[in-house]
Amino acid sequence: RDQPVLPRAIVMMGNFSKNPFVYSEAGIQSYRASFTKLGNLLLNLPRLLKGTKILTIPGPQDPGKDIMPKRPLSNELTGGIAEQVPNVTHCTNPLRLRHFSRELVFCRQDFLRKLRRSAVFPAASAGADVPTAVTRVLLEQGHLCP
Numbered sequence: 001r002d003q004p005v006l007p008r009a010i011v012m013m014g015n016f017s018k019n020p021f022v023y024s025e026a027g028i029q030s031y032r033a034s035f036t037k038l039g040n041l042l043l044n045l046p047r048l049l050k051g052t053k054i055l056t057i058p059g060p061q062d063p064g065k066d067i068m069p070k071r072p073l074s075n076e077l078t079g080g081i082a083e084q085v086p087n088v089t090h091c092t093n094p095l096r097l098r099h100f101s102r103e104l105v106f107c108r109q110d111f112l113r114k115l116r117r118s119a120v121f122p123a124a125s126a127g128a129d130v131p132t133a134v135t136r137v138l139l140e141q142g143h144l145c146p
Contacts, residue, residue: 006048007052009055009099010054010055011057012056012057013059013106014056014057014058014059014062014093016031016058016062017030021062021063028077031063031078032078036081038081042054042085043085053088053089054087054088054089056072056073056078056091057091057094057106058072058093059093063077068109069092069094071092072092073090093106093108094107111138115134
C-alpha cells in the first residue's frame with residue numbers, strides 16, 4: 001500500500017495570537033495556553049512528527065522588539081513546546097532555509113508601512129498594483145531592509 005508523502009518541514013508564521021501580545025501575567029499565560037494546545041494537537045500526530053520539522057517564526061505582533069531580525073520565541077513564552085514536541089524549532093524572522101539546492105527566505109513583516117514611513121515608497125507612485133511595486137523595491141535592493 002502506498003504511504004502518503006509527508007512534508008519535510010512545516011513553517012508556522014506568526015502572529016500567534018489574534019490580539020497583539022501584551023507583557024502582563026495574563027498575556028503570558030494566554031500565550032502559553034495557546035502553545036500548549038498546539039503542542040497537544042501535534043502530539044496527536046505521531047506519524048507527522050516522525051520525519052517533519054515544525055518551524056515557528058514570530059510575526060510583527062508577537063513578543064519581541066519590532067526590529068529585524070526578530071529573535072525566536074522563547075521557550076518560557078511558548079510553554080516549552082519545543083521540549084515537549086519533537087522536531088519543533090523556534091526560528092528568527094526572517095528565516096533562511098536551505099531545501100536541497102534551493103535557499104528559501106520566510107519573512108513576516110509589513111514592508112509597505114515601513115517603506116512609506118521612511119519615505120522610500122511614496123503612496124502616489126505605487127499606482128494600483130502596490131504588492132508588485134513593494135516586491136520590486138525589495139528585489140532591486142537585494143535585501144529585506146531597504
